Amino acid sequence: MWMEIIRCKGPYNFDSVLDRLSMDPIISLSKSEKTINVPLHIEDMPHVITVKAIGTIDKPVFEVSGKDEKVKKAALKRINSIFRWDFSLEDVAIHFQKTNIAKIFEQHKGTPIVLEFDLYNCLVKCIIHQQLNLAFAHTLTTRFVKRYGYEGEGVWFYPKPEVVAGLQYDELRELQFSRRKAEYLIDTSKLIVEGIVNFDELAQQSDEEIMKSLIKVRGIGPWTVQSLLLSGLGRPNLFPKADIGIQRAIQKHFNLEKKPSHDEMDQYSEQWSPYLSYATLYLWRSIE
DNA sequence: AACCAGGGAAGAT
């Protein structure tokens, strides 16, 4: 058993992280204890790392702990990048002070982009979430992980691509996946196993390079690549215009009669770059 | 019952 105290620059609102992650029923966390149990694959073995907030929004302090001393260093590195403790939310807050969504940024001050715990998990989630309401998408994801993933220390791990690549389409139909969603998920997993799609290389590539290569894969469109870049890799400047949630949030914030067109969304978002991802996240939060 | 949902592929211009 090991434990490490980490401090980061404020503002950082861990309660908002807990609120957002608690929407996903498969994630193991406790709001009252301010802890999240993060399932991680380190050196190809499953490990559960616990993050506990013990500071305040302006003086954030975290207690990170795990069982296996041998992976402590690697675990801390992963946790640090997932929770983005090296990123200054103050700069973002200042940037949006003079924009047309300043009010939303005041309301959600200190809300960080927290990465999905694993890039492949992120892809699985994205494909499942395509064109489904959040409630049903979470139901499907939970069903999928509990059937094909595994549990360690009371925390659920997603199945690895090797497992998903070996499934039959009909098996997912039984879980109420559409035929097409089953194809997208299984076929993409096969491409990953075969090495035709290589997720390990993505971190070194630019947003544009990743978009260009991944969009060729059947079942992965612009929205999915943008979500992967934003929530999987933490890239700061993504704006998924196809996203219904963003359209609804803009409609509400600017009191529009109907959902905005892509051109209108370009106009509203002119001042938001280079932090479009934060605008996206905070707009999502504004309608939750 | 009809319309919607934090899209995407296939077909038609």
Place this chain on the structure above:
DNA sequence: ATCTTCCATGGT
């Protein structure tokens, strides 16, 4: 290249 249309499934 850009725009329709169809696709599947459960929720409201």
